[in-house]
Amino acid sequence: MLRRLYIRDYVIVDMLELEFAPGFGALTGETGAGKSILVDALSLALGERADAASVRSGCDKAEISAEFAVTTGSPLAAWLRANDFDDDACLLRRVIEGNGRSRGYINGVPATLSQMREAADFLADIHGQHAHHSLLRADAQRQLLDGLADLGPLAEAVASLHAAWRKAKEARLAAEKNAEANAREREMLTWQVKEVSGLGFDAGAWAETVIEHKRLAHAASLQTGVEEALEGLSEGEQAAMWQVERIGARLRQLIDYDPSLKGTLEVIEGAQIQLQEAAHALRHYRDRVDVDPARLGEVESHMRAVHDAARKYRVQPEELPGLLASWGARLIELETLQDAAVLADREAQARQAYLAKAEMLGKGRRKSAASLDKAVTEAMQQLAMPGGRFEVAFEKLPESAAHGLENVEFRVSAHAGQPLGALSRVASGGELSRIGLAIQVIASAAGKVPTLVFDEVDVGIGGGVAEIVGRLLKQLGGERQVLCVTHLPQVAAQADWQWTIAKEEAGKGVVSRVTPLDRDGRIEEIARMLGGVKITPTTRKHAAEMLGY
Secondary structure (H helix, E strand, C coil): CCEEEEEEEEEEEEEEEECCCCCEEEEECCCCCHHHHHHHHHHHHCCCCCCCCHEECHHHHHEEEEECCCCCCCHHHHHHHHHCCCCCCCEEEEEEECCCCEEECCCEEEHHHHHHHHHHHHHHHCCCHHHHHCCCCHHHHHHHHHCCCCHHHHHHHHHHHHHHHHHHHHHHHHHHHCCHHHHHHHHHHHHHHHHHHHCCCHHHHHHHHHHHHHHHHHHHCCCCCCCHHHHHHHHCCCCHHHHHHHHHHHHHHHCCCCCCHHHHHHHHHHHHHHHHHHHHHHHHHHHCCCHHHHHHHHHHHHHHHHHHHHHCCCCCCHHHHHHHHHHHHHHHHHHHHHHHHHHHHHHHHHHHHHHHHHHHHHCCCHHHHHHHHHHHHHHHCCCCCCCEEEEEEEEEEEECCCCCCEEEEEEEEECCCCCCCEEHCCCHHHHHHHHHHHHHHHHHHHHHEEEEEEECCCCCCCHHHHHHHHHHHHHHHHEEEEEEEECCCHHHHCCEEEEEEEEEEEEEEEEEEEEECCCHHHHHHHHHHHHHCCCHHHHHHHHHHCCCC
């Protein structure tokens, strides 16, 4: 449940820090005092979009924090752990800058709005003032029904399978339409694959080919250079090897006079051995190097063909194998496109997968509808619509759709003897308010979130009906935390606790203040709601009676 709400510099709120109790709480006050601002602030903490108008005039930024209790082992705790947030508590914080940009945090860790909205799914449901109007839309009716039965994931799967079926159908139709173009493309690719495959190109051997070409192209220079090296190293009159050998012989004579020259001699002898090895390697290389014009011509011809192909297809030589692979894959695809039976089979499989899930979704909806029919019809009897009936109707679609095989329509008969008709056409404004409230209460009762917020959803009702609405909310408050912004004393009087919101002059503007009400305060506030400007002792007595004092 919601424990604390901290608001700073938001709209007309300078600073508020509120601690919430369990049960049913009523938020009351004069029109325009800022009651709904508290609900809007909570919505921002739960991930709703923000704009620059959220920041109080003259301030740089607005800040909102909402702290919720976390039950060990709950789905919320699991979600927090899975997303690397501490699961000891759940503190949602939102900072809105003066330019409209905002930052979000969960338990002090930066979070995206998407993550904040995901967390909100475990925390609170907010029903706005005009929520019942959304029930006039077919999509809203369908989504509410799916939500009641936890069919949301199944509905998403149906939509995904419908898209896959549509894609398979479009592929078949496109193949039929483009058969001639596909055949031309297949013929061209076949020729290209044959051309490039005929090169015998291997990316790993290409580097060796380049080296071999350099060696063959410069064979004469290599021979001359090696001969010169051998001349200077071992075969000439002043060859380095003989010079080093003479130096070594002289040092051996001198060691008898000074043994300290032994280390230098060892270095000279090591150099002599290395020079001998170098000379041996050069002789071996000289014997292998040969001018071979025929082989050079073969290599150059192969390289020219490879470069010509690479230029033709606008790739580097090393990329030819990848290009060849992509052509092969496309040829396989075109082979499939040529096979109408394969495409038709894929389409049939996709259709069958969709229909199986869609039928499962339809069964789930009908099962949920039966429960909703009964619950809303019973609620209508209490809400001054005796003999009224509610029914979820299903109309089979001539063609399947992403949302399933049927349309969902809420139908209602507000009075005994009146035929059922679409909610959007039959219900009056007052009836729509009452039916909408009943549906919202029932939907919330079926949900799992611990905190329910109703923002003036009782607009359009009054009298005894309002008292019944209050009792419904109080009953709901026995199981969840329920917060209700209301103008109706009959609803507020049923609350377990009550706050009043008022505007006060502060400097050059006004600010919103929240006051928790004790026994006397509640009597005074309920009396104000009953009596208007002038509050009499009789009004206060009536208020006390409504509160059960």
